[in-house]
Amino acid sequence: LTKNQIILYKNRIDELEQQMNASKSEFEAKGKVLNAIMSLKQICNHPSQYLGKTDYQLEESGKFVELKNICENIFEKREKVLVFTQFKEIIPALNNMLKDIFKIEGYCIDGDTTLSVRDKYVNGFQNDDIPYMILSVKTGGVGLNLTAAQNVIHFDRWWNPAVENQATDRVHRIGQENDVMVYRFITKGTLEET
Numbered sequence: 677l678t679k680n681q682i683i684l685y686k687n688r689i690d691e692l693e694q695q696m697n698a699s700k701s702e703f704e705a706k707g708k709v710l711n712a713i714m715s716l717k718q719i720c721n722h723p724s725q726y727l728g729k730t731d732y733q734l735e736e737s738g739k740f741v742e743l744k745n746i747c748e749n750i751f752e753k754r755e756k757v758l759v760f761t762q763f764k765e766i767i768p769a770l771n772n773m774l775k776d777i778f779k780i781e782g783y784c785i786d787g788d789t790t791l792s793v794r795d796k797y798v799n800g801f802q803n804d805d806i807p808y809m810i811l812s813v814k815t816g817g818v819g820l821n822l823t824a825a826q827n828v829i830h831f832d833r834w835w836n837p838a839v840e841n842q843a844t845d846r847v848h849r850i851g852q853e854n855d856v857m858v859y860r861f862i863t864k865g866t867l868e869e870t
Contacts, residue, residue, distance in 0.1 A: 677720070677863060680736055684719045684726060685866065688712060713867065718763065720863040721832055725766050732769035739831060739861050740773065746859060747777045750827050751807065757827040760813045760843050762834050764788075767810050770831065774808050782808035785816045798822065813843050823852040829859045833868050 677685060692712040699705035718726040722737040734740045743759070750757050759770060764786045775781045783797040783806060801809050802824045809822065813834050825847045834840050840860070847856050862868045 677738055677865065678723075678736055680723050681719055681738065684723055685716060688715050688719060688726075716867055717832060720866050720868055721761075721763065721766055722769065724769070725763065730769075732766075732772070734773065738863065742861065743770070743829065743831065744773060744777065746827075746829065747774060747808070751778050755826040756801070756806075756824050757808045757829060758816075758822060758825045758843075758847065759808065759810045759829045759831055760816065760840070761810065761831045762813050763832065764812055766831075767812070770810050774810070778807040780805070780807060782806050782810065784810045786812040787815045789815065794820075801825075811843070813839060816843065816846070820846045821849045822846045823849050825856070826854045827857045827859070829861070831861055833860070833862065 689712075692708065695708045695712075696705055699708060715726055721739055722732055724730070724732045724736070732740065734744060747757060759774070761767065761770065767784050767786060771781070771784055783801060785794055785797060789797070797809065798820055800806050801822060809816075809825070813830075828844050828847055830840055830843070834843075844856075844858055
């Protein structure tokens with residue numbers, strides 16, 4: 677976590693503690709915990725995601741810095757990468773950063789992507805010089821064959837590791853001839869470690 681992320685994270689934990697003390701029922705308390713978990717996951721990704729801002733400064737997020745470093749290496753090797761996230765709202769910020777690194781815009785697939793566009797993107801990624809694809813883990817994690825990628829990055833953690841594994845399996849299909857590197861971003865000292 678960056679300094680700003682640490683402050684936001686601690687403040688959100690303190691806020692949750694106050695909310696729990698003020699909860700009138702177990703049901704209300706559980707709802708506040710689930711809401712806090714989503715907030716804490718957003719803070720781990722980037723403060724702007726949590727705060728609802730559109731300006732994502734690279735240096736404000738440890739994950740963005742790490743993603744940049746890994747993808748610059750992937751670009752130098754002329755390899756392809758899939759980036760999975762559970763949050764649709766962060767996809768444009770990830771796309772802007774990766775577009776700068778790879779010098780070309782890749783594809784993004786989320787729940788709003790039509791089947792015909794999704795098929796076009798998969799075909800383009802598999803057969804053309806498209807270096808990256810960003811996918812929401814629930815939408816892009818099943819039914820796709822993306823063996824052109826040699827790298828998979830899970831930018832944030834899904835609730836169930838089996839869903840992440842299924843997303844990774846988009847690359848481990850018949851026809852994959854390369855070794856595949858899988859990166860799971862886990863923010864130290866946060867709920868992502870649990």
